[in-house]
Structures are given as C-alpha cells and as structure tokens.
Amino acid sequence: MSMNIGSIPLKRIPRILLNKIVGAVAEPVKDRRSARRIEAMHRKGISGERIKVGFLVQMPEVWDKQQSVYAAMVRDERFDPWLIIVPGYDLKNDTAERYGEEKGFFLSRCLGGNHILARQNDEWIDLSAYGFEYIFYQRPYNLYLPPCLRSDQVARFTRVCYIPYATAEDKKDRVIYPRPFLRDVYFGFMEDEDAQTNIAAQFPSSFKRFFNIGYPAFETCLSLERDCRYSRVLWTPRWSYDPVIGGSHFLEYNDPLTDYPWGEHRLTVRPHQLMWGNFIKTGLLTEAQAAHMQERWTKVGVRTDANKDILETFDETDILISDRSSVIPMFFLTGKPIIYCPIETEYSWRFSIILPGLYMVDSWEELNTLLNQLLQGDDPLRPVRERIIQENFLYHAHATERILTTILTDVEQAPRESER
Numbered sequence: 001m002s003m004n005i006g007s008i009p010l011k012r013i014p015r016i017l018l019n020k021i022v023g024a025v026a027e028p029v030k031d032r033r034s035a036r037r038i039e040a041m042h043r044k045g046i047s048g049e050r051i052k053v054g055f056l057v058q059m060p061e062v063w064d065k066q067q068s069v070y071a072a073m074v075r076d077e078r079f080d081p082w083l084i085i086v087p088g089y090d091l092k093n094d095t096a097e098r099y100g101e102e103k104g105f106f107l108s109r110c111l112g113g114n115h116i117l118a119r120q121n122d123e124w125i126d127l128s129a130y131g132f133e134y135i136f137y138q139r140p141y142n143l144y145l146p147p148c149l150r151s152d153q154v155a156r157f158t159r160v161c162y163i164p165y166a167t168a169e170d171k172k173d174r175v176i177y178p179r180p181f182l183r184d185v186y187f188g189f190m191e192d193e194d195a196q197t198n199i200a201a202q203f204p205s206s207f208k209r210f211f212n213i214g215y216p217a218f219e220t221c222l223s224l225e226r227d228c229r230y231s232r233v234l235w236t237p238r239w240s241y242d243p244v245i246g247g248s249h250f251l252e253y254n255d256p257l258t259d260y261p262w263g264e265h266r267l268t269v270r271p272h273q274l275m276w277g278n279f280i281k282t283g284l285l286t287e288a289q290a291a292h293m294q295e296r297w298t299k300v301g302v303r304t305d306a307n308k309d310i311l312e313t314f315d316e317t318d319i320l321i322s323d324r325s326s327v328i329p330m331f332f333l334t335g336k337p338i339i340y341c342p343i344e345t346e347y348s349w350r351f352s353i354i355l356p357g358l359y360m361v362d363s364w365e366e367l368n369t370l371l372n373q374l375l376q377g378d379d380p381l382r383p384v385r386e387r388i389i390q391e392n393f394l395y396h397a398h399a400t401e402r403i404l405t406t407i408l409t410d411v412e413q414a415p416r417e418s419e420r
Contacts, residue, residue, distance in 0.1 A: 027179065034155065034183040035205060041159055041186060042207055046133055046411050050080040053407075054127075054135040054158075056118075056149065058086040058096070060105040060308035061273055062138050062165040067109065068216045068400045069136070069163065074111040076404065083115040084127070084135070089144040091277055096144060097122075105308055124148050128157040134407060136161045140181035151184035159186035159410075163216060163403075166326040167191045171346040175245060187410070189403050191215040194349040211406060214399025221333035222389075222397055225315045228336045230377045231265045232316060234305070238323035239272035241284065247324045247343035250275065251284065256364045257321075258296055265375055269297065270305035270313060272325075319374050321367070329354055333393055335386055337379050339370055353392050357385035 055070055057063065073079035085106045089096040097119060107115065118125055124146050127135075135158050142150035151160050162185050166176050182188065182199060188210040190196040196212035203209065235257060240246030250271075257267060279285040285293075297304060307313045310327065320331045321339045328338060332354050340358040347355065359374075359381060361367040 030180075031183050031203065034152075035203065037155060038159075038184075038186055038209070039206060041155075042410075043414065045414055047131060048080070048133075051078060051134070051407065051411055052080045052082070052130075052132050054082050054084045054116075054130070054132040056084045056086060056135055056137050056145075056154075057106050058088055058102060058144065059138055059165075060102055061310065063106075063109065064220065064309055064311050065163050065165050065217045066136055066138065068220055069403050071111060072400050072404055078408065079404075081112075081114065082130075082132070083110050084118055085115060086118040086145065086149065091274075096146060101308075118149060127154060132158050133411075134159045134161050134186070136163065137181075139165045140176065140178050142181060151181050155184040155186070160184050161187045161189070161407075163189045164191050164195070167215075167329060167350065168195070168348050169324050169326060169328070169345075169351045170244075171348045185209065187211070187406065189213065189215075189399075189406075191218070192350050211402075213402040213406065214396040216399045216403070217330055218333055218393060218396035219399040220311060221314070221330045222393065224311065224334050226335045228318045228379075230318050230337075230375055230379070232318045233265065233267045233321060233371070233375075234313060234317040234319070235267060235269045235321040236323070236325055236327050237269070237271055237275060238325060239275040239278050241282075243343060243345075247341075247345070248275075249323055249341040250279075253321075253341070253364060253367065254293060256368065258293075258300060258302055260368075260371070262301065266301075266303065268303040268305050268313070268317070270310070319371075321371075328358070332357065332385065333389060335382070335389065337374055337381065337385075339367060339374070341367070354385075354388055357381055357388050 053073055055066055057066075070081055070083075073081040083106050085099075085103055087096045087099045088102040090098070099117075099119070103117075116125065116130065118127075127149065135154055137151065137160060140162065142152070147153065154160055162181075164176065168176055177195070177199060179202070183203060186209060188199065190199065190210055190212055192215070193212045196210050200208075200210040237250035237253075238246055238248035241248050260267070276285075276290050280287055280290060294304065296302075305313050310330075314331055314334055317331070317336065319337050319339065320328070321341070322328050322331075323341050324343060324345070328340065329350060331338060338358050340360050342360050342362070359370050361370055
C-alpha cells in the first residue's frame with residue numbers, strides 16, 4: 001500500500017521536496033523533545049557546593065566573547081570554572097582531532113589551572129563523567145565538533161549556555177542563529193533585544209531561557225583604550241563575496257592600500273580566518289597569488305595581525321577600515337573612527353543605530369580621500385559616535401555580573417541533590 005500526502009502518492013514527490021516536507025514535520029517534534037529535556041534539567045538539583053561550569057573552547061579568535069565571564073567565575077568562590085579545550089577544526093581535512101595553536105592559547109588563558117583536554121590518547125573524553133552543571137559553547141555550529149560534544153548530546157546531561165560569537169549586521173541573517181543548536185540552549189545571553197525577542201519566540205518555555213541583559217564583548221570594548229592618535233590603521237576584509245553572507249572588497253582595495261604612502265603611519269591587515277582558504281577554493285585567487293600578496297605586505301611594511309585576541313589589536317588601532325562585520329559594533333564602542341565599505345542590505349536594528357557614526361565609501365577614490373583626512377586628525381563624526389554610545393550601549397557595562405547572577409538565581413531555585 002502506498003502512502004500519500006493529501007492525494008499525492010509519496011513515490012511521485014521529488015526526493016528533494018520530500019526531504020523538505022519530512023524536515024518541516026520533524027523540526028517541531030525535535031523542538032518539543034528538547035524543551036521537555038530542558039524543563040527536566042531546570043528541575044534537576046545541583047550536586048556540589050560550588051557550581052561547576054565548563055567552557056567548551058576551540059577557537060581563540062572568539063574567546064573575547066566569553067573571557068570576562070570565565071574570569072569573573074574564577075574570582076568568585078561560588079563557581080568552579082574549567083576550560084574544556086577542543087582541537088581546532090581543520091577545514092581542509094574536515095576533522096577536529098589534532099591540537100594546533102589553540103591548545104597553547106587556551107592553556108595560557110587558563111586562570112587557576114583548571115582545564116581538560118577533550119581529546120586524550122586519540123580518544124574523546126566522556127564529558128558526562130565530569131559533573132558539569134553548566135557548559136558554555138563558543139559557537140552554535142555543531143558541525144565543527146565531534147558527535148559526542150555536540151549540543152544535542154551534551155544537553156542530555158547538563159545545561160547548555162551560549163553567548164553569541166558574532167552579531168548579525170543584516171536583518172535577515174539567521175546563519176549565526178541555527179535552530180538545531182538553539183533548541184538545546186538552556187540559557188542564551190543574547191547581544192540585544194531584537195535577537196532575544198526573535199529567538200525566544202521560536203522556543204517558548206515555562207521559564208525564561210533567552211536574555212537581553214548585556215553583551216560581554218560590548219562591556220569589554222567600552223573599557224578599552226579610547227585615546228586616538230589617528231595613525232594606526234586596521235583593515236578587516238571579509239572572507240566572502242557572496243552578497244548574502246559576504247560583501248568583501250578585498251580584491252578592489254588590496255593593491256591601492258598596499259601601495260598607499262603610509263610614511264610614519266601604519267597599516268595592519270586582519271583577514272577573516274576563512275578568507276584565504278575561501279578565495280582559493282572559489283577560484284578568486286590561486287595559492288601563488290595569495291602568497292605574493294602577503295610577500296608584498298612584508299616588503300612594504302604592511303603588517304599582518306598576529307593577535308588571536310582582537311581586543312589586544314583594538315588597543316593598538318586608531319582607525320578601522322572594514323567590510324560588513326561584527327567587528328564594527330565592537331570597535332565602535334572605543335569611540336574611534338570607522339571607514340565602512342558597505343553592500344546593499346537591510347541592516348539589523350543595532351547596526352542601523354551606529355550607521356550615522358560611520359564613514360562610508362563606495363570606491364577607492366572616496367576611501368583615499370577619507371583616509372587622508374582622518375590621518376590628519378580631521379574626524380567630524382567623533383561627537384556623533386560618542387552620543388550614540390551614551391544613548392544606546394551603556395547598559396552593556398554590567399553584562400558579566402548579570403550573567404553570573406542569572407546562573408546563581410537558577411541554582412537557588414533548583415533543589416540540592418541532598419534535598420530531593
């Protein structure tokens with residue numbers, strides 16, 4: 001007997017369409033199953049006197065989103081924080097089994113020495129055996145993790161927490177909010193009200209799971225060096241020319257920026273970590289061309305940013321040149337000038353707020369003129385930026401404290417194991 005959808009036999013439906021139909025039916029079922037698991041976790045007691053929290057870390061470049069929360073927990077005797085260090089994902093070999101420079105980076109950031117290597121003796125650890133009450137994820141992409149460390153598995157025995165590794169600058173950008181991960185999130189500390197409202201509506205719950213209580217990365221940026229010498233320039237080109245997820249201007253501006261007469265000034269380039277690989281993979285550059293570009297930078301004194309932590313780079317920067325990126329709102333909070341290379345898009349709520357404080361250019365001629373102006377200290381938008389910061393971003397100043405308070409309140413509401 002053949003099955004039907006309405007009056008159409010399943011065997012007559014194209015496989016691609018059938019997969020979409022099955023997926024659309026399966027998603028709500030998965031959401032409900034995950035919601036029940038999270039509700040049960042909410043009622044579960046805390047086993048120890050100190051709250052054991054794990055930070056599942058794999059990518060040094062986005063550690064700035066979590067580091068203030070981790071450091072605050074190290075200082076607070078009510079918490080027992082640990083770094084769970086995962087090998088970096090190797091895009092070329094499609095695996096994450098061998099440690100690289102991320103191991104040394106996170107060991108150097110490990111305050112108090114509490115850490116676990118997620119891969120030991122060529123095997124993955126059993127994370128459920130370590131008794132973590134909460135585990136923070138760096139990114140919402142399970143693809144880059146081994147199956148045993150993905151959110152759908154970890155959420156079975158602990159509370160998954162998330163601070164966004166990036167912010168959406170396009171109103172329609174949902175790539176950084178993938179549903180399969182967010183359904184497993186027990187506490188999501190979102191970057192603004194817009195993100196919190198939209199995501200909370202997708203995952204209704206009897207208790208509050210997604211919060212708009214401040215973004216730790218913005219909190220940190222508000223405290224960075226604000227003195228501007230109008231001399232040190234940072235360029236952060238995007239990794240893709242795709243109009244939906246990209247908007248790069250790298251090929252248009254690389255040669256003229258390399259040849260610009262920097263003199264006593266300085267240019268540092270911080271390409272997105274996926275840029276070279278993606279440009280080569282998509283045929284925009286050959287490996288030889290990419291190598292030649294970097295050799296030219298070295299020859300003329302253009303630096304490649306060696307800092308894994310971009311906050312360290314911000315302190316060494318006076319002027320930012322950038323494609324569309326979550327780097328922009330972070331650097332904006334230093335009060336220093338930004339030259340934005342835009343693409344046509346519908347901007348998010350937060351990015352729309354800062355647009356009046358950005359210098360926007362559509363050609364090398366415009367970029368060259370504006371660069372000359374700013375390097376002379378002529379910065380008419382500085383008071384505009386300061387006003388936008390004062391009116392819209394100061395509530396982020398206590399984000400870390402509020403996140404700890406939210407977890408402490410959750411612990412107080414849950415029964416201790418000894419009381420059950």
